[in-house]
Amino acid sequence: MAWRGASSxxxxxxxxxxxxxxxxxxxxxxxxxxxxxxEVMRQFRQALEQQLDQLTARVEFDPQGRPQVDPAGLSDPRxxxxxxxxxxxxxxxxQVAQSRSRSLWDTQLSNISDTLAxxxxxxxxxxxxxxxxxxxxxxxxxxxxxxxxxWRLLVAADTQAVQAAVQRFRxxxxxxxxxxxxxxxxxxxxxxxxxxxxxxxxxxxxxxxREGQTQRLEGTAPLEVQPLVDGFNAVLERNxxxxxxxxxxxxxxxxxxxxxxxxxxxxxxAVVTPTPGPSAPPASVDLARxxxxxxxxxxxxxxxxxxxxxxxxxxxxxxxxxxxxxxLRGLVRVMDKVYATRAIDVRCQAIDAKLAFAGEEQDLQQIxxxxxxxxxxxxxAVVLVQARLQADATAALLVVTVQDDxxxxxxxxxxxxxxxxxxxxxxxxxSGLGLAIVADRVAAYGGAIALDPSPQGGLQVxxxxxxxx
Amino acid sequence: xxxxxxEDEPSLALQLRQxxxxxxxxxxxxxxxxxxxxxxxxxxxxxxxxDLGLPVLDGLSVLKRWRQEGITAPVLILTxxxxxHEKVAGIDAGADDYLTKPFHTEELLARxxxxxxxxHGQASxxxxxxxxxxxxxxGRVTLDGHPxxxxxxxxxxxxxxxxxPDTVVSRxxxxxxxxxxxxxxxSNTIEVFVARLRKxxxxxxIETVRGRGYxxxxx
Numbered sequence: 113m114a115w116r117g118a119s120s121x122x123x124x125x126x127x128x129x130x131x132x133x134x135x136x137x138x139x140x141x142x143x144x145x146x147x148x149x150x151e152v153m154r155q156f157r158q159a160l161e162q163q164l165d166q167l168t169a170r171v172e173f174d175p176q177g178r179p180q181v182d183p184a185g186l187s188d189p190r191x192x193x194x195x196x197x198x199x200x201x202x203x204x205x206x207q208v209a210q211s212r213s214r215s216l217w218d219t220q221l222s223n224i225s226d227t228l229a230x231x232x233x234x235x236x237x238x239x240x241x242x243x244x245x246x247x248x249x250x251x252x253x254x255x256x257x258x259x260x261x262x263w264r265l266l267v268a269a270d271t272q273a274v275q276a277a278v279q280r281f282r283x284x285x286x287x288x289x290x291x292x293x294x295x296x297x298x299x300x301x302x303x304x305x306x307x308x309x310x311x312x313x314x315x316x317x318x319x320x321x322r323e324g325q326t327q328r329l330e331g332t333a334p335l336e337v338q339p340l341v342d343g344f345n346a347v348l349e350r351n352x353x354x355x356x357x358x359x360x361x362x363x364x365x366x367x368x369x370x371x372x373x374x375x376x377x378x379x380x381x382a383v384v385t386p387t388p389g390p391s392a393p394p395a396s397v398d399l400a401r402x403x404x405x406x407x408x409x410x411x412x413x414x415x416x417x418x419x420x421x422x423x424x425x426x427x428x429x430x431x432x433x434x435x436x437x438x439x440l441r442g443l444v445r446v447m448d449k450v451y452a453t454r455a456i457d458v459r460c461q462a463i464d465a466k467l468a469f470a471g472e473e474q475d476l477q478q479i480x481x482x483x484x485x486x487x488x489x490x491x492x493a494v495v496l497v498q499a500r501l502q503a504d505a506t507a508a509l510l511v512v513t514v515q516d517d518x519x520x521x522x523x524x525x526x527x528x529x530x531x532x533x534x535x536x537x538x539x540x541x542x543s544g545l546g547l548a549i550v551a552d553r554v555a556a557y558g559g560a561i562a563l564d565p566s567p568q569g570g571l572q573v574x575x576x577x578x579x580x581x
Numbered sequence: 582x583x584x585x586x587x588e589d590e591p592s593l594a595l596q597l598r599q600x601x602x603x604x605x606x607x608x609x610x611x612x613x614x615x616x617x618x619x620x621x622x623x624x625x626x627x628x629x630x631x632d633l634g635l636p637v638l639d640g641l642s643v644l645k646r647w648r649q650e651g652i653t654a655p656v657l658i659l660t661x662x663x664x665x666h667e668k669v670a671g672i673d674a675g676a677d678d679y680l681t682k683p684f685h686t687e688e689l690l691a692r693x694x695x696x697x698x699x700x701h702g703q704a705s706x707x708x709x710x711x712x713x714x715x716x717x718x719x720g721r722v723t724l725d726g727h728p729x730x731x732x733x734x735x736x737x738x739x740x741x742x743x744x745x746p747d748t749v750v751s752r753x754x755x756x757x758x759x760x761x762x763x764x765x766x767x768s769n770t771i772e773v774f775v776a777r778l779r780k781x782x783x784x785x786x787i788e789t790v791r792g793r794g795y796x797x798x799x800x
Contacts, residue, residue, distance in 0.1 A: 442665075442666075443665060446665070446679065449677055449678055449679065450668075453691075453692075474664065474665075477665035478664075480665075
């Protein structure tokens with residue numbers, strides 16, 4: 113199941129979104145809560161500094177150096193309420209408390225051992241009455257009347273309320289962001305579901321196709337998916353065409369082979385059960401001759417249809433590219449062996465290594481193989497293969513010429529050798545289909561084949577095929 | 582001349598054995614690739630006729646193994662695979678000729694003859710040694726233009742010697758190349774055939790090289 117989960121596009125998208133959103137909102141929570149705390153503490157300290165300023169303004173020192181604070185000057189009622197959370201205290205130079213607010217009651221602020229420049233303000237955290245956390249501000253002062261005297265004024269405030277406010281804010285913020293995360297996840301789910309809906313529709317269309325309810329993918333898809341649908345429909349149509357053609361070819365082949373079979377069957381029947389009448393059953397030599405003739409006919413039909421079936425395979429697909437040179441070299445290696453007895457010299461003249469055919473390799477092999485094979489069959493000594501590129505604004509053509517020094521073909525017979533199954537000379541083995549198959553295959557690629565007298569004295573075959581650049 | 586025939590289709594194999602046997606060859610036959618590979622490694626054949634679609638080990642692999650093991654006997658591929666890329670693969674695997682089924686018997690025999698001839702550096706179908714000529718196509722032997730009648734075994738011995746003129750051929754080698762594997766051999770019969778040949782040819786043509794074998798030389 114883990115594997116299925118990982119392979120689901122929807123789960124992957126949602127998982128990624130959930131992780132991203134959670135991280136972003138967590139970061140937002142940390143930053144916002146931090147900013148809020150800083151701001152609240154800044155205001156709290158500012159208020160406490162004002163209290164320290166007030167105390168500084170209201171304090172007087174008698175000639176004995178005892179601090180006197182005018183209670184009327186300190187307006188905040190919390191100064192007088194015991195343990196109210198707002199306190200002041202005045203220490204002498206030895207850090208002994210000389211005076212303190214009523215709110216401190218029976219306690220005093222603990223001393224902090226540091227040195228202070230005159231007028232400077234320090235802040236500390238300290239524990240106050242009943243263990244409450246306090247923010248303490250202190251300032252060192254001198255009196256004009258007693259130049260040697262030095263005092264510290266301390267004001268302190270309970271921070272519990274502020275901290276509670278910060279905690280409350282963090283909690284509310286966390287809840288709000290969690291709610292936001294939930295909403296965003298729901299939105300993401302909706303978005304993904306909506307976005308993947310065309311794929312589900314495609315899936316349903318495929319099911320319908322598989323169950324035979326439709327012949328192609330029906331309906332329109334969004335801009336991004338439509339090319340997929342169109343491509344798939346094109347493949348389907350091509351498949352249907354191939355199947356159609358295969359059926360047709362099987363039918364053609366069966367039909368073509370049935371005729372020789374029927375002839376053979378009738379001849380055999382005439383021997384087995386001779387019909388009464390003047391015609392005698394055929395002699396065994398005649399019968400054998402008939403069998404040879406019909407078998408040869410059947411074989412040529414099979415060769416022709418087989419070649420046609422192989423050709424029907426792949427051409428027309430874009431992006432095909434076969435280099436000419438390696439194909440020619442392979443064919444020449446075969447010719448060198450097969451025609452070794454007659455020592456036919458097959459020469460490939462300076463074939464450009466970059467020349468390429470826009471089609472299937474097997475088709476190129478069949479076309480060139482048949483043409484060169486035919487040339488070797490008839491040549492006296494030399495077969496010459498040349499190739500060039502002929503490109504103009506509209507098309508690039510690969511032009512291959514094969515010349516032999518054999519007897520050549522009379523102009524009147526040239527069309528006949530390109531027609532299916534015509535053998536103009538029975539003295540050389542072969543089905544008589546070689547050039548006809550070439551013509552068929554070349555035509556399938558929209559190319560051309562031309563037979564002319566060769567400068568070597570024999571036949572020249574020129575083939576034009578689409579070139580791959 | 583001894584030929585290895587590798588063909589798994591029984592009726593075609595039978596026909597080919599008869600055809601090649603009638604043409605004067607000693608024929609060993611097997612119907613699978615692994616046996617073919619082993620037989621080719623053990624016995625020095627004058628030619629091998631190899632089908633490609635074989636059980637156990639396919640023909641192309643057999644051929645590649647032979648060539649890797651340094652077996653240089655000429656190989657004719659005889660197969661229904663008639664696509665050009667299949668022919669290229671066959672030749673590149675080390676075949677010396679390629680013939681597709683269906684084929685004419687005469688075509689096959691001509692190619693086998695040519696293969697054997699070429700492997701001995703003979704260009705012509707007619708072998709000559711002094712006044713003696715042997716036409717490998719027709720099986721006709723002439724001495725100074727007059728036909729010489731031969732029995733099958735005499736012809737086999739003479740053909741083998743004429744492919745290797747001026748070379749000493751041992752009795753064992755002659756036996757190897759004249760009899761098929763399943764034939765009951767007796768090397769003494771070689772002496773009988775040689776003796777009969779000497780009566781039909783100028784006596785000095787077949788020399789006995791003591792302890793080594795026979796040599797055919799122009800008188």
